[in-house]
Amino acid sequence: MNKPIVELIDVDKTFTVHNQNGVVLSVLKHVNLSVSEGECLVLDGPSGMGKSTVLKLIYGNYRASQGQIVLSPHNGLAVDITQAPPRTVIELRNNFMGYVSQFLRIIPRVSALEIVAESLIEDLDRSGMDWDQSLDKAKDVLSQLNIPMNLWNLPPATFSGGEQQRINIARNLIKRKPVLLLDEPTASLDKVNTQIVVDLIQQVLHQGTAVIGIFHDPELAKALATQRLDMTQFREFT
Ligand SMILES: Nc1ncnc2c1ncn2[C@@H]1O[C@H](COP(=O)(O)OP(=O)(O)OP(=O)(O)O)[C@@H](O)[C@H]1O
Ligand SMILES: [Mg+2]
DSSP: OOOEEEEEEEEEEEEEEGGGTTEEEEEEEEEEEEEETTOEEEEEOOTTSSHHHHHHHHHTSSOOSEEEEEEOOTTSOOEETTSOOHHHHHHHHHHTEEEEOSSOOOOTTOOHHHHHHGGGGGGHHHHTOOHHHHHHHHHHHHHHTTOOGGGTTSOGGGSOHHHHHHHHHHHHHSSOOSEEEEESTTTTOOHHHHHHHHHHHHHHHHTTOEEEEEOSOHHHHHHHOSEEEEGGGGOOOO
16 A cells, blocks of 8 residues: 555544633544555535545644644655644645635735646746746636636636636645645536536646645545545534
């Protein structure tokens, strides 16, 4: 078996809701999972089972209450993100893992084209690419994702849900990373655009990216999954 690139070992997550008299919610208990290069792990389960929480734990948005989340870059040392300092988290986000959340975080006044090209900024010196070349690459990705050319120079604040979702996908796919976390990436897309995104996901899987995804559409989940995980088993009912 291939060496896991992402591994969760006995991970628990509880939330303390401070504005509700400190009520403690136990959302995940003893989560174990692992994915290797080129695999697509699909998280299944009804609403509220903690699927999005798993992606946020891996991306370092939430901190695990217990357990380890081991990320193993190909040419680097393995890191437990539950213990990593902020600069390591930033470095991992730049080079190791992408995260397509369901909603795009809008940056006022920055155009769609720049938002996508900015994903390459970190590499400009290293790769010998300049800003104009990264804009060209961003144009390629936006065309691939069917974003009308007359929108490229506008900030996405006024874009439709599906257009914003595709900008979010574009900024994560412009740079190849070993791990891609997808939270319902096609939820707002029509059939044609869903197929375009599915083809792109297949392409990165073939290139060896490990994907952990949540897909609303069972057909889509079936088409993409190499492994499935039923999240109801990690729920502690009290
Ligand atoms: N920051 C938070 N503070 C408190 N509770 C939270 C927080 N984030 C998530 N939760 C709770 O954790 C549970 C799981 O949420 P999560 O978003 O992971 O579910 P999900 O499986 O992705 O559901 P859906 O299919 O509806 O997107 C929910 O009950 C939610 O209220
Ligand atoms: Mg969710």
